[in-house]
Amino acid sequence: MRLLRLLLASSLPVITATAATVAQAQDSRGAAEMENAGQSITVTGVRQAYRGNFAVSEIPQSIGEIEAETLQDNAITRLTDALDLNASVSRQNTLGGLWDSFAVRGFAGDENLPTGYLVNGFNGGRGFGGQRDAAGIERVEVLKGPAAALLGRGEPGGTVNLVTRQAVLGETFGTAAIQASSFETGRVEADANIAVTGGITARLIGYFEDGGSFRDTIDHERWGLLPSFGMALGADTRLTYDFEWTRVTQPFDRGIVVLDGNLDTVPRDRFLGEPGDEDHVARATGHQLRLQHDFSDRWSLLVGASHRDTLLTGSSSDAETVASRQALYTDGRSLSRQRRSRVYDSEQSVVRAEIAGDFDTGPLRHRVLVGADHDKFINDQLFQRFRPPPLSTNPGELAGNVLDILNPVYGRFPLPTVGPDFDRVDKQSSTGIFIQDQISLTDALQIRLGGRYDSYTLSTDNQRTNVFSERQDSRFSPQAGIVYRVADPLTLYAAYGQGFRANIGTDVSGAIFDPEVSESIEAGVKIAMGRRLSGTLTLFQLNKENVLASDANNAGYSVAIGTARSRGVELDLQGELPGAIEFLLSYAHIDAEARSAVLDPAYSFQINPGDPLINIPDHTVNLQLARDFMLAGRDARIGGGVQYVGKRSGETGTDFMLPDHVLARLFGEVELADHLTLYGTVANLFDEEWYASSYHRMWVAPGTPRTFTVGLRAGF
Known part of the structure; x- marks a missing residue:
């Protein structure tokens, strides 16, 4: 029945795409990419913001790319x-599966907001539109390290930029796909x-998706229109004009509880x-408008909003997380539960302009990037809550909104009535100007100097307490880098940068926090041998101050917990092995830890220097192999991958840890007829029991079991 609904709901876009696309489809692996000095360049006619005219090997920064072929x-x-x-990149708390949250190089953002990311260079991830769908994404860029001097207002670990599929001028082509997956998902x-x-x-x-889940009673529906x-x-x-209109409906799901370290509770x-x-x-609902103009082959303008x-x-x-209110700790089966109501509304506007130029002063070549941007973010949150009373009052099961975790009976009690907890409007307005000059001192040696000046205003209007708070501040963030080409395939680089991120919101008294400030340094080696081999090996260290954490005793508020440090080593490689076997390898060892001795006010746990940051594994590896071949005279492809994620902290200030896990996957496709392909995948091949993330031992997100997907993809 669900598949029938899916087919009916999807018939219009499929028919539209089929009727409109009359030319032969272009393969997404070949039509959109060309090889140039070991760098993948997307040929869409759209220039990237904040990038300038550089090959990847010339940029003093580690950049990881996840291409459309890998996603497919x-x-x-x-x-x-x-x-x-x-x-x-490591997973963080996703607010019951309703937003994207991740850390890059061990540092996550504000726990009370989704992790920020860029969409075609624009801030696009801080709102509440649900987890981002992969439809319409051409590639995902993980821009690691000290880039805040150019991008501004980001995490020191790095920034994720989504490059979307753009209209390709003067061409007509198309694809349509239908797939079915485990848990009755279409x-x-x-x-x-x-x-x-x-x-x-x-x-x-x-796109349109409707389906279930391995979690009891959990279904979802997702759809979106993303024209360009x-x-x-x-x-x-x-x-270029891009439009976004998406909707997600699904239950809020905090996951499972873990008692006495037993993950099988x-x-x-x-x-x-x-x-x-x-x-x-x-x-x-989103809009992007971009204008780019080439004055010559050396000077260009990019303006956008x-x-x-x-x-x-x-x-x-x-589940209630404070022990003094949680009956589960007394009998091992009676789970005391809060009830929460959310109305989270956000609005973000960005305008920007930049000029990129290339000129010489004597023997020196300069490639400059000069620009400015203005960003306004409004975060309007109404949060209401019922909370179980303290156990010291001997509450009954009705008063505690109790669920028996060993024999759950849903709907046993009337849903508790929630009351106002916070009703607040946060506004952030920020204006920045930036300049960067990369100077070629010789054919082999380049230096990069840059800086960004930001002026911002933060205000919080607490409509429940009638307290209005405002803060104005400014900051200059410098950046420097050096690139030395040892030989044609090998380049050495080093970079240093400072940055900051304004801390939105207040503590429970209404005080606005100092901004997070960071300092980053990294050094590495890059190899660029075209399709045969390319990649980066990097050593890094990041430090930041004025780190915040959620105040669990006062939902929606934050508290300052001091300083943190992350350091480690990364290796990203891709290329082709003998036998035309393509490979992707990504490895990271990250040591992310607190550097301050503070008492965590949420749960009265002591945080000491050296305590690991939550949800950051010490070792992570992802390896993928794939090969194209002919099957009965038709194109075919087969491959597989394995991911290892090391153990990691599952709760701040305690010894609760999530175990390591290994996930294997297989994929393949075969051309059935001209422009018609059958494909399939098996994720978590060996049905590993794993855990995606945790915020508290009462809120642990279990990972998805073995999942099958099969589909048909047609090109026109």
Whole structure:
């Protein structure tokens, strides 16, 4: 029945794509990429912001790329799953599966907000639009290290940039796919690039997904429209407009509970919330407009603006985390639960402009990038809550909203009435200017000097306490780097940078926090041998101050916990082995730890210097192999991969750890007829019991068991 609904709901975009796309489809692995000095360059006619005219080997920074082919091979449909392929990125608390949260090089952002990321260079991840779908993504870039002098306002560990599929001017092609997966999940996607006139092209992208989960009572529905329109305004000017309209509906799910370190306290499929709370709904509507103009082959202009609105609404029943209110610790089966109601509304607007130039002063070549941007973010949160009373009052099961974890009976009690907890509007307005000059001193030696100046205003209007707080500040963030080409395939580099990120929100008294400030240093070696071998080996150390954590005793507020440090080594390689076997290898060893002695106010745990940061594994590896071949005269492809994630802290300030795990996967595809491909994947091949992340031993997110996917993809 679910598949029938899927087919009916998806027929319109599939028919539209089929009718509109009349030319032969271009293979996503060959049509969009060309090889140039060991660097993949996407040929869409759209220039990347903050990048300038550089080959990857010339940039004093480690950059990991997850290409469209890799996403397609693994039938990846979520950004979270895509980021698993880069070992420098680790999963964090996802607010019951309703937002994206991750750390790069051991550092995550604000626990009370989704992790920020960029979409075509624009801030796009801080809202509440649900977990990002992979539809419409051309590639994922993990921009690691000290880049804040250019990007500004980011985490020192790095920034994720999503490069979306853009309208390809003057061409007509398309694809459509339908797939079925385990847990009664069905999905369709369509992507049609239509040359309307000689200078105007529309790329229409849409998806719909409906399905269940390995978790009891959990279903979901997702859909989105992501069109892109391109217009040539003469030979040297291009205008691009991108639209985003998405919706996610699913229950809020905090996962399982763990007593006395026993990860088998309850089965991994047991839902401990309340189905009567029904779904959370996350919506997003976004716009991007970009104009690029080439004055000559050495000077260019890029101007853009974006606006994005998101809304998250819903109620949930979550395990109480404070021991003095949690009956489970007394009898091992009676789970006391809060009930929470959320209306989270956000609005973000960005404008930016940059000029890239290339000129000489005597024997020195300068490649400069000069620009400015303005960012405004409004975060409006209404949070209401019922909380179980302290155990010292001897509450009954009704008063504690109790669920028997060994024999759950849902709907046993009326849903508790929630009351106002916080009602707050946070506003951040920031303006930055930046300049960068990369100077070629010789054919082999380049230095990069740059800096960014930011001025920002933060305000918080607490409509429950009638307290208004405001803070204005400014900061200069310098950046420096050096690149030395030892020989044609080998380049050495080093970089240093400072950065900051404004801490949105206040403590419970209404005080706005000092911004996070960071210092980063890294050094490495890059190899660029075309398709045969390319990659980066990096050593790094990052330090940051004014780190915040959630205040569990006062939901929605934060507390300062001091300083933190992350250091480690990374290796990212890709290439081709003998026998035409393609390989991808990503490895990271990360030592991320607290550097201050503080008492965690959420649970009264002592945090000491050297304590590990939550959800950061010490070792992570991802390896993938694939090979193209002919089967009965038709193109075919087969491959597989393995991911290892080391043990990691599952709760701040305690010895609760999540165990390490190994996940294996297989994938393959075969051309059945011209422009028609059958594909399939098996994720978690050996059905490993694993844990994606944890915030507290009462909120542990179990990983997905073995999952099969099979689908058909047609090209036109």
